[in-house]
Amino acid sequence: MSTASETIVIPMSKGIRNRERRRRITMGVFFLLAAAFTWLVFAVNLTPNAMTRFVMTPGGSSTVAPDWIFPTGVYLNIIAGICAMLGTFQIVRGFGKRTYSVLALVAILFIFGFLSWATSGGQTNLGGLLRVMVVRAVPLTLGALSGILCERAGVVNIAIEGMMLTGAFVSTVFASLSHSLVIGLLAGVVAGGFMGVIHGVLSIKYKINQIISGTVINIFSIGITSYLSSKYIQRSEFQYLNEPGMFPQIEVPVLSKIPFIGPILFHHNIYVFAMVFFVLFITFLLYKTRWGLRLRSVGEHPKAADTLGINVFRTRYMAVILGGMMAGFGGTYFSLGSSGRFDEVMTAGRGFIGLAAMIFGNWNPIGSMGAGFLFGFFDSLSVKASLLQVPLPSEFLGMVPYLATIVVLAGVVGRGQMPAADGVPYEKE
Amino acid sequence: MSPEKPEQIKKSGIAIFWDEFSRSNLTVIILAILTGIILGGVLVAATTTEVYAAFKVSLWGGLKLAFTTAWNTYVALFTGSVGNPEKIRLAFESGDPLMIRRAINPFFESLVQTTxxxxxxxxxxxxxxxxxxxxxxxxxxxxxxxxxxxxxxxxxxxxxxxxxxxxxxxxxxxxxxxxxxxxxxxxxxxxxxxxxxxxxxxxxxxxxxxxxxxxxxxxxxxxxxxxxxxxxxxxxxxxxxxxxxxxxxxxxxxxxxxxxxxxxxxxxxxxxxxxxxxxxxxxxxxxxxxxxxxxxxxxxxxxxxxxxxxxxxxxxxxxxxxxxxxxxxxxxxxxxxGKSHPFGVILSALLFGFLRNGARSMQLTVGVPIDIVSILQAMILAFIAAPAIIRTIYRLREPKHAEDIVSLQSWKG
Structure with missing residues (x-):
């Protein structure tokens, strides 16, 4: 990764300017490739009057929107044209600070083009696809938020998966015993926080490698939840321990009646709303409060923070525990928000995709939610892959988040800015 | 870890032995495994309903049952991983090749898992x-x-x-x-x-x-x-x-x-x-x-x-x-x-292979889920990675050399 000096204003050397230029051009070429791909692969083989039909009403929704029918070829040509224009502008002038927003736009256009092409001659329920996308984004975004809280303070957290699993298990048992979803939820959050404490003690107090500490928590969480699960809650005589119930769907008044948007965004259980709330809240905390500045300074330059009187260890403990609680909360989504029971290893790697979403979102809550939506979209699409008009194995759609993260990490299209002291144990002198 | 001062005072043999033993990495490894196994036993006992029932009757009875539960679990783990000595003896006495193979199978199956x-x-x-x-x-x-x-x-x-x-x-x-x-x-x-x-x-x-x-x-x-x-x-x-x-x-x-x-x-x-x-x-x-x-x-x-x-x-x-x-x-x-040493890896692979295979039959015989192995592994890993925990629990001395054999490059590479 590049050095931490990016935040300090220094006169641009020739090398940096060259690198900037190279990145600008790479990005532009990337946009042009999207245009070319849309043109040559999607648009070229279409019959002239092929139509795309998007159903805009998610299944089971009472708010009906008319279907969206359009000529595929025309739209694809427009998309390719816009991408080509953006690419040309990027190569010649560059979008500067807006590059990533433009990248997101190009990505959305490209995906839309792909979907139009894949639907051409048939129909796809776009409303349902997007609604599922929003739901699937929840655990990924909450996992990413957990990672952000930890890593912004300089502690790498690859234990999101384990923390989530613990949260899912504990919330199931507590909600089943108390017959209260709220108590279950709180118990799951506390359990996640407890895992955060373990991560903190191992990696901050004993200074063991944070990745090893995370691995310990992952192995332990999978072990203990599966152990207790197969010993108790999966057995029929203890069935009552595995009936937590589920949070009901909430229809936001008025807003949920907006056609298309309403059912997609405003008719969910509390987790979707909580996700949006936490993303905004943590963004505010991190970037607009003294607390957030301190937390970030500990992740960027702990020694300097220490000199200024910030207690590095305490800040890191707090961050890791909060991160654990966030992951625990995300874990309760699986049991109380999505399936209404606990199953062994039910998180199924979502914690790791959350980690990927964090990186993809550049260690930033809003960016991570964007990544969560993107990954959630491919998750949603992979379920429906068999309904598309083109043969595309769902497994390949499922790979997209991982491939995208590798591409981002490798800096093919610009490079993320990870906290400078991420993963480095702090030694007080 | 200050540099050692030359010891002037004469020490007894036991003291020298304790000194060496206490500082050795091997001690930490063995104690880490032992501690993991003890904690695993506690966990097994703590998640057995009968143990609680026994505790309600008397403290001593509860402790006794807790111990037997843990003990039986590990006996099942052992016989599952190396074979039942009694059965092996009987098989060899009978001389029936199929019986012998069945009796010694657990041991070889553990090696299969080790590979x-x-x-x-x-x-x-x-x-x-x-x-x-x-x-x-x-x-x-x-x-x-x-x-x-x-x-x-x-x-x-x-x-x-x-x-x-x-x-x-x-x-x-x-x-x-x-x-x-x-x-x-x-x-x-x-x-x-x-x-x-x-x-x-x-x-x-x-x-x-x-x-x-x-x-x-x-x-x-x-x-x-x-x-x-x-x-x-x-x-x-x-x-x-x-x-x-x-x-x-x-x-x-x-x-x-x-x-x-x-x-x-x-x-x-x-x-x-x-x-x-x-x-x-x-x-x-x-x-x-x-x-x-x-x-x-x-x-x-x-x-x-x-x-x-x-x-x-x-x-x-x-x-x-x-x-x-x-x-x-x-x-x-x-x-x-295994301290990232090839021969250490062989030894710890044997441990893990035997644990895994033993746990499988343990699940069948005493009904303790196989996942106990993951819990053991996680705990052993934590103790190995943070020897300070073990050294604090058992009041061992600081090692003469830094024991962190794995020096990973930081996150940023």
Whole structure:
């Protein structure tokens, strides 16, 4: 990764300017490739009057929107044209600070083009696809938020998966015993926080490698939840321990009646709303409060923070525990928000995709939610892959988040800015 | 850790022994394993309903039952992993070869479980030695199994003496490719191998799902499976059924020796280790860090790939979904337990293999879920990684040398 000096204003050397230029051009070429791909692969083989039909009403929704029918070829040509224009502008002038927003736009256009092409001659329920996308984004975004809280303070957290699993298990048992979803939820959050404490003690107090500490928590969480699960809650005589119930769907008044948007965004259980709330809240905390500045300074330059009187260890403990609680909360989504029971290893790697979403979102809550939506979209699409008009194995759609993260990490299209002291144990002198 | 002052005062023999014993790394390792096992026993007792019932009657009765519960669990674990001594004695007395094989089967089955652990543990250990955290052994195992099984069923007309090495080589090659990508990305762009290998894991899982359902699936089966490998590609078994013990174990031992020779007896190995322990010094010494990184990841991937190939060629003889069940992740704990030394890896692989196999029959006989093994492994890993915990619990002395044998490059690489 590049050095931490990016935040300090220094006169641009020739090398940096060259690198900037190279990145600008790479990005532009990337946009042009999207245009070319849309043109040559999607648009070229279409019959002239092929139509795309998007159903805009998610299944089971009472708010009906008319279907969206359009000529595929025309739209694809427009998309390719816009991408080509953006690419040309990027190569010649560059979008500067807006590059990533433009990248997101190009990505959305490209995906839309792909979907139009894949639907051409048939129909796809776009409303349902997007609604599922929003739901699937929840655990990924909450996992990413957990990672952000930890890593912004300089502690790498690859234990999101384990923390989530613990949260899912504990919330199931507590909600089943108390017959209260709220108590279950709180118990799951506390359990996640407890895992955060373990991560903190191992990696901050004993200074063991944070990745090893995370691995310990992952192995332990999978072990203990599966152990207790197969010993108790999966057995029929203890069935009552595995009936937590589920949070009901909430229809936001008025807003949920907006056609298309309403059912997609405003008719969910509390987790979707909580996700949006936490993303905004943590963004505010991190970037607009003294607390957030301190937390970030500990992740960027702990020694300097220490000199200024910030207690590095305490800040890191707090961050890791909060991160654990966030992951625990995300874990309760699986049991109380999505399936209404606990199953062994039910998180199924979502914690790791959350980690990927964090990186993809550049260690930033809003960016991570964007990544969560993107990954959630491919998750949603992979379920429906068999309904598309083109043969595309769902497994390949499922790979997209991982491939995208590798591409981002490798800096093919610009490079993320990870906290400078991420993963480095702090030694007080 | 202040430098030791020369001891002037005469010490008794016991004191000297205690001093040495207390500072030794081996003590910490043994105590870590013991502590893990004790805590595991406590957990088993604490999750048994009968124990609570006994505690309600009397404290002593409760303690006694708690102890017997834990004890019986570990007895079941032991007999499950090495065999029931009584049964073995009876079998040998009767002289019936089938009975003997059945009686000694648990022991050899444990070795069968140990074999992939050795390969995967070597893979992770090799990475550690070069300062790389190969968390992607699991994915490399999958890819190695895929390429290995393909070579096993698709290449026809070779005699076993050629077919087996070819199939193993394919497995190693598959794993090597999966290791090369993160290694290359790390060397060229600085992308941290922990994240890239995690991502490569999931890509491997998806890829194998797809291959099993589609191109490599056996069309005559309803569930996704590959065809059976040819007999010429099967790793020879040393005994008749039910013993599944095959020569893969010896291939694994051979690999451990080769890794040892490479790391500790060649200049090349010295360079690799130097990159791991002090990359700056290595750079000043003119060692190409990027090259070493790529080579280490390729070798590491190849070893993990062998683990996968070994499983399909020696045990399963075909590839089924989710066949690995966590060898790759366990091997991280295993490599650390073995202090990233090839021979240490063999010992800890034996421990893990016996635990895993014993746990399976323990689940059947005393009803303690197999997942207790993961819990034990996690605890042992925590104690090994943080020796300070063990040293505090048992009031051991500080070691003379820093004991952190694994010096990983920081997150930023």
């Amino acid at each position: 992939p652990y050795i390969f995967a543990g070597l893979a992770v250990a090799l990475g550690f030695r070069v300062g790389l955290f190969n968390i992607g052994a699991e994915g490399q195992i999958f890819i190695g199994a895929i390429t290995g099984v393909w070579a096993g069923y698709a290449i026809h007309g070779l005699p076993p003496i050629i077919h087996i090495p070819v199939a193993l080589l394919f497995g190693a090659l598959g794993g090597a490719i999966w290791g090369f990508v993160p290694g290359f990305l790390k060397a060229k762009t600085g992308a941290h191998e922990v994240i890239t290998t995690i991502m490569m894991n999931y890509i491997a899982f998806r890829l194998s799902d797809w291959l099993l359902k589609g191109p490599m699936g056996d069309p005559t089966e309803y569930t996704p499976k590959t065809p059976w490998i040819l007999e010429s590609a099967q790793l020879p078994k040393l005994f008749d059924l039910p013993i599944r013990f095959h020569i893969g174990f010896f291939v694994a031992l051979l690999m451990a020796v080769l890794v040892y020779l490479l790391l500790f007896k060649t200049t090349w190995g010295l360079e690799l280790r130097m990159v791991g322990s002090n990359p700056n010094a290595a750079r000043y010494a003119g060692i190409k860090i990027t090259m070493s990184t790529v080579i280490a990841m390729v070798l590491s991937g190849a070893l993990a790939g062998l683990a996968g190939a070994n499983e399909v060629l020696g045990v399963n003889h075909r590839l089924i979904p989710a066949f690995s069940s966590g060898y790759g992740f366990d091997s991280i704990a295993l490599a650390l337990l």
